[in-house]
Amino acid sequence: MIEGTLVDLVPFEDDFALYLETWMNEEAWFRAHLWERREPHTEHDVKKYIERMEKDERGALIGFQAKNGDPIGAVIFDHEWPRVRKAEARFFAGDSRYEGSDEVLDALLMLVRYCFETRNLHRLDAVALPFDEVRLEHLRRAGFVHEGTLRQHIRWDGDYVDMEMFGLLDSEWPGYAAKVAGLDLQPSGLEPKPRPEKKDEKKDGAG
Secondary structure, three states: OEEOOOEEEEOOOHHHHOOHHHHOOOHHHHHHHOOOOOOOOOHHHHHHHHHHHHHOOOOEEEEEEEOOOOEEEEEEEEEEEOOOOEEEEEEEEOOHHHOOOHHHHHHHHHHHHHHHHHOOOOEEEEEEOOOOHHHHHHHHHHOOEEEEEEEEEEEEOOEEEEEEEEEEEHHHOOOHHHHHHOOOOOOOOOOOOOOOOOHHHHHHHHO
């Protein structure tokens, strides 16, 4: 566990992975990955995705939770390019109650801290749909700079839409403590959701 101001980063171990089957079928997941297609992800799909990310030396899937232990979502760095020392940054709130919250912003800041201060990267890339105001605001508050627009770059809900490009350099990162000090992050104060049951637990209870 890596402790932040409002959230803690945690590995996607069995208990935390229970939430991902739901999260990978939520709108926030598709927006974070710019996936127009909405075929449901099955339990098998989720398991294979987690296994792939665990084996990926150029990326990682990291969960984040509120200080009360409530699982919120995930941050992802992917497609790390060692020669250039850059990677792609993604984040999403699997629990829609936290959409737009400072908890999600803190998780993004923690991802930036990990990439710059632990992995010694030089640059982070990030993208967002032009109408995803919540994601755009989080990127701006985290310090990402808007670097351009790819016009009609992907299809979304049957139409061609732009993709907004952002970047953040290690020289622009003041450090996690200094960044947080200027943001006045506030907790949402939400009550934790009940933990979902594992399928084998349901079987045991039925027996």
